[in-house]
Amino acid sequence: MQIFFRTVVVAAFLLLTGCDTGPQASPTVLEGKTMGTFWRVSLVDVNAQQAKALEQKIQAQLDSDDQLLSTWKNDSALMRFNHATSTAPWPVSEAMADIVTESLRVGEKTGGAMDITVGPLVNLWGFGPDKQPEKTPDQAQIDAAKARTGLAHLAVINRAGGQFLQKDLPTLFVDLSTVGEGYAADHLARLMEQQGISRYLVSVGGALVSRGLNASGKPWRVAIQKPTDRENAVQAVVDINGHGISTSGSYRNYFELDGKRISHVIDPRSGRPIQHKLVSVTVIAPTALEADAWDTGLMVLGSEKAKEVAQREGLAVYMITKEGEGFSTWMSPQFSAFLVNEKN
Structure with a gap:
């Protein structure tokens, strides 16, 4: 199953640790591959033996999810x-x-x-x-x-x-x-709860879910990347505790054909890759599956129509649009409630 590259990175314990005061603690981090992308689970209060057993359960569950949803395996x-x-x-x-x-x-x-x-x-x-x-x-x-x-x-x-x-x-x-990452992230969150783990941040590709506090006793935080080739260029930071988040971007997965850039985001109504200036849509929702579904649809719609839908449906949405040589941003009131002041 191919999951297209997304534009969200986990930043709670990477980019933002310097923003917290006092001694820094490190979470237990497990990582692996699934669905043509990567998964990552950050945990608190888990010993090495528990982590090893959990890593096996995580990979087995994600392999099962891939066998359910893959379009790359003929027997899925x-x-x-x-x-x-x-x-x-x-x-x-x-x-x-x-x-x-x-x-x-x-x-x-x-x-x-x-x-x-x-x-x-x-x-x-x-x-x-x-x-x-x-x-x-x-x-x-x-x-x-x-x-x-x-x-x-x-x-x-x-x-x-x-x-x-x-x-x-x-x-x-x-x-x-378009929704596989979100489903898998939610499924990982359910696995954490079943294992009695209440402080975690899980991600599959660009879909994430968090619960509780990180190892420093602070809320897990997620950084939305700027639409550039710089991996750690941060556009905005959010606290998604108890929610799912997913980002769809048009600027990384593409190829050149007949002298034109062909985006992986296909408009099903025209049958062609999108041509508009919207380059990134981030959605926060009760589940990562829901966020993953919305970010794709809004990405296809383009900036103005996406704003209309976000406002009509009361969605927490953050959009980045190409403007001349730079970019402009827009967020719904619902999204602003999750926004973090990086000075805090």
């Missing part, structure tokens, strides 16, 4: 559904049903800008399992791929006997890459 649960040409209800896990339900909800709220059936277009433009195109896809190719997409062709069915997905297009291709 999602790809078995994609390969099936049947339009009858297809049995899926409760987790899969929940992920698709949330994705459909946000897709409707964004007017189809967030569309998990966009897989044929993602593949056409070279950001899926298919190789990058040698030339820009023509309109006929785009139209053919678009004909295989559309949220209206996918439904979640809940019955007493279980949950099902149903498609009315035999060739419909569902791609959950």
